[in-house]
Amino acid sequence: MSRIATYDTTGGPEVLHLTDVPDVEPGAGEVAIRVRAVGLNPFDAKVRSGFIPMEAPFPRRIGSDLAGTVDAVGRGAVYADGTPVSVGDEVMGRAAGAVAERVVTRPDGLCRRPEALPVEVAASLNVPGLTAVSCLVTVPVTAADTVLVGGAAGAVGIIAAQLVRDAGARAIGTAAERNHDLLRSVGVEPVIYGDGLVDRVRALGEITAVIDCHGRDALDAGIALGVPVERMVAIAAYGAEAELGVHNAERAARTPANLAQLADRAASGDLVLPIAATFPLDEVRQAFATMEGPHAAGKIVIVP
Numbered sequence: 001m002s003r004i005a006t007y008d009t010t011g012g013p014e015v016l017h018l019t020d021v022p023d024v025e026p027g028a029g030e031v032a033i034r035v036r037a038v039g040l041n042p043f044d045a046k047v048r049s050g051f052i053p054m055e056a057p058f059p060r061r062i063g064s065d066l067a068g069t070v071d072a073v074g075r076g077a078v079y080a081d082g083t084p085v086s087v088g089d090e091v092m093g094r095a096a097g098a099v100a101e102r103v104v105t106r107p108d109g110l111c112r113r114p115e116a117l118p119v120e121v122a123a124s125l126n127v128p129g130l131t132a133v134s135c136l137v138t139v140p141v142t143a144a145d146t147v148l149v150g151g152a153a154g155a156v157g158i159i160a161a162q163l164v165r166d167a168g169a170r171a172i173g174t175a176a177e178r179n180h181d182l183l184r185s186v187g188v189e190p191v192i193y194g195d196g197l198v199d200r201v202r203a204l205g206e207i208t209a210v211i212d213c214h215g216r217d218a219l220d221a222g223i224a225l226g227v228p229v230e231r232m233v234a235i236a237a238y239g240a241e242a243e244l245g246v247h248n249a250e251r252a253a254r255t256p257a258n259l260a261q262l263a264d265r266a267a268s269g270d271l272v273l274p275i276a277a278t279f280p281l282d283e284v285r286q287a288f289a290t291m292e293g294p295h296a297a298g299k300i301v302i303v304p
């Protein structure tokens with residue numbers, strides 16, 4: 001038997017509870033993973049709360065991003081690159097219902113975890129990392145660019161800002177003041193969000209592209225600063241993209257191959273994704289409540 005987190009109705013973290021389920025064998029093309037760490041994402045909470053409506057029946061499982069060890073392999077189960085999965089493989093990536101001790105999934109959203117990458121970071125890279133990559137595929141940047149990254153201390157934002165930096169561009173990121181040293185430490189120039197943002201950014205130089213990883217403030221600033229709409233992309237603007245004529249981040253770049261590249265960079269220290277706190281599975285409600293409230297920069301991770 002293994003424990004999984006489920007919920008029977010939409011609501012706050014208090015609707016979550018743990019359930020014992022039998023350990024089923026993976027079917028053809030599937031693998032079973034002993035979960036070592038789960039990175040929580042705002043999306044998980046938005047679906048659980050009903051903010052993002054879903055048709056899926058109750059009880060529902062929760063979570064999408066994990067790192068773990070393969071403990072059973074169904075017939076013909078292969079990674080996205082066609083190589084076979086083996087028992088004992090250390091893996092990371094996407095698996096529906098990841099908040100659990102064990103999950104059964106198709107391995108098409110998984111890649112191998114580099115040995116040097118801690119499981120907590122590996123479990124946290126999938127959604128934030130691939131969303132950040134998607135932003136830069138949607139609005140490519142070069143060394144000629146100065147890019148405003150909205151919400152640069154968030155999980156998506158801090159990766160997007162580092163990818164901007166790696167492209168040779170100048171990265172300016174909005175964040176609360178307490179996160180400015182963190183941004184400087186990864187080569188990103190911080191600026192406080194909120195009233196007066198346009199003037200503060202204008203004082204730093206001419207912006208040529210915007211990646212908004214929080215809402216629409218950076219998009220609005222970009223418009224006010226004369227950035228062309230085709231040089232702006234958003235991930236959490238909830239309708240403002242269409243209103244303003246800016247891009248949504250495309251989805252085609254969300255591949256295990258791109259995840260593996262991010263993992264290698266994180267393992268070598270070239271890419272930083274801080275971990276704010278870890279929680280045992282027993283404390284799944286506290287873990288979500290922490291992620292959904294104000295907390296130190298970085299990911300909230302469950303270690304079952």
Ligand SMILES: NC(=O)c1ccc[n+]([C@@H]2O[C@H](COP(=O)([O-])OP(=O)(O)OC[C@H]3O[C@@H](n4cnc5c(N)ncnc54)[C@H](OP(=O)(O)O)[C@@H]3O)[C@@H](O)[C@H]2O)c1
Pocket residue numbers: 041042043046127128131150151152153154155156157174175176177179193194213214217234235236249297298
């Ligand atoms: N469309 C997609 O595919 C997609 C994918 C992933 C995530 N998302 C969405 O993108 C958003 C960010 O996700 P995440 O995982 O990066 O979340 P996260 O790690 O919780 O980061 C959110 C960040 O927002 C910042 N923030 C708060 N108020 C702000 C403001 N007024 N202006 C600028 N930044 C502000 C906070 O920074 P401070 O601590 O500095 O205040 C916080 O670090 C969420 O809404 C999520 O649902 C969308």
